[in-house]
Amino acid sequence: MFAYYLRLSLQSFRRNPGLTALMIMAIALGISVCMVTLTSYRAAARIPLPDKNDLLYVPNIDSWDPENPYDKDKPGNAPDLQTYRDTRALYASTIPDRKLMMFKAGGVLSGGNKMVPEYVSARMTTGDFFPMFETPFLFGSGWNAKADEGPEPVVVLSKETNEKAFGGANSVGKTVLWHDREFRVVGVLNDWEPAPKFFDVSNGSFDDPEEIYVPFTWGQIMELGSDGNTNCWKTEDIQSYQDFLNSECIWFENWVELRTPAKVAAYRKFLDDYVIEQKSKGRFQRPLNNHLYTIEGWMERNQVVGTDNKAMLIMAFAFLAVCLVNTVGLLLAKFLNAAPVAGVRRALGASRRDIFWQHLTESGVVAVAGGLAGGLLGVAGIWALRAWYGRFVQDLERVLPTDFGTFVIAVGISLAAGLIAGFYPAWRIGRAAPASYLKVQ
Amino acid sequence: MGLRPIFSALMRNGAGAILVAIQIALTLAIVVNAVFVTEQRVTKIGRDSGMDDQNIFAVPVTSFEKNHDFFAMVRNDLAMLREMPGVVDAAPTTQVPLSGGGSSTQFYSLPEKKGEKSPVAYYNTDEHGVNTLGVKLVDGKTFAATEIEFRPKDAQGLPGTAIVTRAFAEVLFPKDKEHLVGKTFYDDQGKPTVIVGVIEQMHGAWVGWDKLDRVMLSPLVGPGPGIRYLVRTEPGQIDSVMSAVEVALRKRDPNRVVGKLRSMQNFKQSSYSSDSLMAVTLSVVTGLVLVFSALGIFGLATFNVNTRTRQIGTRRAVGARKRDIVSYFMAENWMVTTLGVVVGCVMALGVGFWLSNQYGLPRLDLYFLVGGVLGLWALGQLAAWQPARRAAKVSPAMATRSV
Numbered sequence: 075m076f077a078y079y080l081r082l083s084l085q086s087f088r089r090n091p092g093l094t095a096l097m098i099m100a101i102a103l104g105i106s107v108c109m110v111t112l113t114s115y116r117a118a119a120r121i122p123l124p125d126k127n128d129l130l131y132v133p134n135i136d137s138w139d140p141e142n143p144y145d146k147d148k149p150g151n152a153p154d155l156q157t158y159r160d161t162r163a164l165y166a167s168t169i170p171d172r173k174l175m176m177f178k179a180g181g182v183l184s185g186g187n188k189m190v191p192e193y194v195s196a197r198m199t200t201g202d203f204f205p206m207f208e209t210p211f212l213f214g215s216g217w218n219a220k221a222d223e224g225p226e227p228v229v230v231l232s233k234e235t236n237e238k239a240f241g242g243a244n245s246v247g248k249t250v251l252w253h254d255r256e257f258r259v260v261g262v263l264n265d266w267e268p269a270p271k272f273f274d275v276s277n278g279s280f281d282d283p284e285e286i287y288v289p290f291t292w293g294q295i296m297e298l299g300s301d302g303n304t305n306c307w308k309t310e311d312i313q314s315y316q317d318f319l320n321s322e323c324i325w326f327e328n329w330v331e332l333r334t335p336a337k338v339a340a341y342r343k344f345l346d347d348y349v350i351e352q353k354s355k356g357r358f359q360r361p362l363n364n365h366l367y368t369i370e371g372w373m374e375r376n377q378v379v380g381t382d383n384k385a386m387l388i389m390a391f392a393f394l395a396v397c398l399v400n401t402v403g404l405l406l407a408k409f410l411n412a413a414p415v416a417g418v419r420r421a422l423g424a425s426r427r428d429i430f431w432q433h434l435t436e437s438g439v440v441a442v443a444g445g446l447a448g449g450l451l452g453v454a455g456i457w458a459l460r461a462w463y464g465r466f467v468q469d470l471e472r473v474l475p476t477d478f479g480t481f482v483i484a485v486g487i488s489l490a491a492g493l494i495a496g497f498y499p500a501w502r503i504g505r506a507a508p509a510s511y512l513k514v515q
Numbered sequence: 516m517g518l519r520p521i522f523s524a525l526m527r528n529g530a531g532a533i534l535v536a537i538q539i540a541l542t543l544a545i546v547v548n549a550v551f552v553t554e555q556r557v558t559k560i561g562r563d564s565g566m567d568d569q570n571i572f573a574v575p576v577t578s579f580e581k582n583h584d585f586f587a588m589v590r591n592d593l594a595m596l597r598e599m600p601g602v603v604d605a606a607p608t609t610q611v612p613l614s615g616g617g618s619s620t621q622f623y624s625l626p627e628k629k630g631e632k633s634p635v636a637y638y639n640t641d642e643h644g645v646n647t648l649g650v651k652l653v654d655g656k657t658f659a660a661t662e663i664e665f666r667p668k669d670a671q672g673l674p675g676t677a678i679v680t681r682a683f684a685e686v687l688f689p690k691d692k693e694h695l696v697g698k699t700f701y702d703d704q705g706k707p708t709v710i711v712g713v714i715e716q717m718h719g720a721w722v723g724w725d726k727l728d729r730v731m732l733s734p735l736v737g738p739g740p741g742i743r744y745l746v747r748t749e750p751g752q753i754d755s756v757m758s759a760v761e762v763a764l765r766k767r768d769p770n771r772v773v774g775k776l777r778s779m780q781n782f783k784q785s786s787y788s789s790d791s792l793m794a795v796t797l798s799v800v801t802g803l804v805l806v807f808s809a810l811g812i813f814g815l816a817t818f819n820v821n822t823r824t825r826q827i828g829t830r831r832a833v834g835a836r837k838r839d840i841v842s843y844f845m846a847e848n849w850m851v852t853t854l855g856v857v858v859g860c861v862m863a864l865g866v867g868f869w870l871s872n873q874y875g876l877p878r879l880d881l882y883f884l885v886g887g888v889l890g891l892w893a894l895g896q897l898a899a900w901q902p903a904r905r906a907a908k909v910s911p912a913m914a915t916r917s918v
Contacts, residue, residue: 182579309703400811403534407818
């Protein structure tokens with residue numbers, strides 16, 4: 075029966091090719107616009123390390139100006155970064171199963187056997203960074219707690235940096251110069267480009283990951299400033315790097331891994347105790363405003379999914395709605411136009427249900443055709459979007475992936491939408507009394 | 516001709532009319548809000564930065580070897596750049612305006628954090644800064660060469676003089692906007708800075724900041740090891756000068772790193788990319804929505820005409836003129852459009868209110884709603900015009916024929 079309905083549909087399309095093309099195009103465009111916006115939305119809304127969402131936390135304490143909140147629009151938010159003193163104090167807690175502190179720095183890298191000296195970005199962090207964020211290693215591994223304490227002159231290179239410095243060969247044990255100081259390579263990362271760059275959203279949620287990783291304490295030994303945001307609120311006489319470290323300026327970030335609810339509770343209490351203790355020393359004059367964010371919560375707090383992104387998604391689905399209403403109208407017109415044929419079929423014995431299914435099949439065919447065309451248009455749209463952003467951002471494949479999933483979703487939405495759109499017209503035509511059409515014939 | 520019979524005829528075959536009305540309502544809600552947001556973004560992108568941003572590029576250089584004389588490098592590089600053909604001027608800077616990266620600090624009009632206060636984005640540069648940026652100095656003068664401080668590592672504080680934008684100075688000294696040069700403002704530790712020059716207009720670092728036009732230039736170079744050079748070229752020569760500069764810098768001193776050269780235009784487009792993407796996407800959606808609405812109205816009107824051929828023939832036979840038939844269909848279309856527009860107004864306001872509430876976008880301007888209503892009325896009438904004309908061509912003899 076289905077095959078017969080399909081054949082009838084095709085005949086019907088041949089009768090009104092313009093109208094049919096219009097319906098298919100309406101669905102296709104609606105779907106493709108949705109697909110493009112959905113892709114960019116999904117790219118932004120993706121939660122990295124979903125398995126660790128209830129293990130990894132960002133502690134967030136409010137050391138800001140007693141007179142002004144950090145963010146005037148969201149006075150409940152504490153600053154997104156920490157002072158040096160606080161980052162050290164939070165790192166000192168023994169409650170977490172794993173912990174890290176970090177900041178973003180930069181400097182000239184040289185000395186590898188293939189290296190043309192180049193300014194590279196660096197993440198100054200502690201050894202737990204690698205297991206906490208499950209970074210993949212091509213060669214070697216991260217460094218241990220002993221290397222953090224020394225600190226030992228060790229470095230982990232990104233895959234790309236290893237290619238530049240050593241032509242991609244296993245460089246573990248070899249040395250490079252950074253800031254003209256010798257560092258020994260202990261590990262080389264494999265491709266690792268998390269999008270969003272969840273561990274440093276304050277410096278750009280979709281920035282490239284750093285090119286080298288160096289033990290945190292080298293930052294203070296080499297007197298490195300931040301290559302990202304540094305924010306200060308307080309009147310302080312800063313004459314030296316040491317003054318700067320002791321100031322209320324914020325440029326550090328902490329993460330902790332807490333494996334049990336008891337540890338989460340204990341860590342929360344630790345944060346409160348720490349802030350209360352600091353209050354007694356004259357710091358932290360704002361109301362107690364501590365947070366312990368999950369990855370998801372941290373993305374939400376930092377508005378990684380921009381408001382534009384959401385607004386565009388809403389607009390896109392409203393546009394799809396217009397396209398669908400359009401299609402319902404056109405289908406209705408088309409079916410009622412051909413009502414006499416249905417009348418004859420009814421008179422020859424087709425039941426109302428047969429007529430209904432026949433017309434719903436026709437709607438379904440329109441929907442699938444629209445969905446496929448829309449999927450292709452959508453892929454083209456994503457390519458266009460990549461070309462648009464490609465002028466500013468390299469490596470867009472990872473930020474805006476065209477996965478098969480989105481395509482399937484597009485065709486699925488289209489089929490569902492088409493059937494919904496076809497339902498009323500098909501029902502309406504199925505209900506029409508045959509006699510009235512037969513009379514005029 | 517009364518509208519009542521048209522209305523009751525409409526009600527009898529309501530589904531099609533209601534669908535068109537829904538479509539028009541949705542279209543109005545989308546188009547009005549999309550055009551409103553697009554207009555704002557286009558205005559934002561098109562703002563005058565105050566600089567010659569078409570003809571400026573930046574090149575970062577970093578010295579890295581021990582005992583490398585940073586200041587000699589800067590002086591020699593800049594002297595060479597300024598002599599190169601096609602170069603108008605060159606100057607050092609900490610960051611590139613419009614790039615999204617920069618520094619800001621807070622100043623007061625009186626010592627001890629008193630008086631008016633304002634944050635400002637600041638750039639450290641030399642006596643060529645004003646000319647290189649291409650900003651217009653409306654009062655005072657640019658830095659003297661002797662005023663520039665070449666600062667070694669660890670020295671802190673501000674040099675004591677500054678060139679500022681009018682927007683910044685007027686916030687600090689609202690009562691004496693005519694005499695801004697010579698005024699002194701203070702940092703949060705009470706250290707004074709004297710205004711030596713006033714820039715008409717210049718954009719700073721962050722295009723999303725509502726104080727983008729509060730900018731200060733400080734006569735300061737260093738400390739190293741990294742610095743950026745801004746180079747302003749003759750109009751139209753930026754590409755050739757960029758490649759020549761890259762080669763010349765590497766050749767002059769191989770013992771440092773020359774980073775990626777990037778035009779200010781590229782930084783600017785990048786900073787505004789989400790705005791332009793929003794504007795383009797919304798424009799495309801607006802265009803498509805209008806086209807589809809028009810086609811939908813057209814399709815349904817055509818269908819109505821086709822199914823009513825006999826009825827039209829009968830009316831013609833009993834004396835209706837062609838004009839009457841045309842106006843019948845136009846009136847029918849107008850009624851449907853109006854229904855859609857009324858519902859659409861409510862929806863447009865609702866969406867606008869919701870967008871501004873939820874996402875902090877500005878409240879919908881009502882002029883856009885009025886424009887949208889008039890536009891859709893016109894669109895509806897245009898789309899119905901051809902089918903109505905066709906209906907008028909139906910011959911009175913049709914009344915006696917079967918379909």
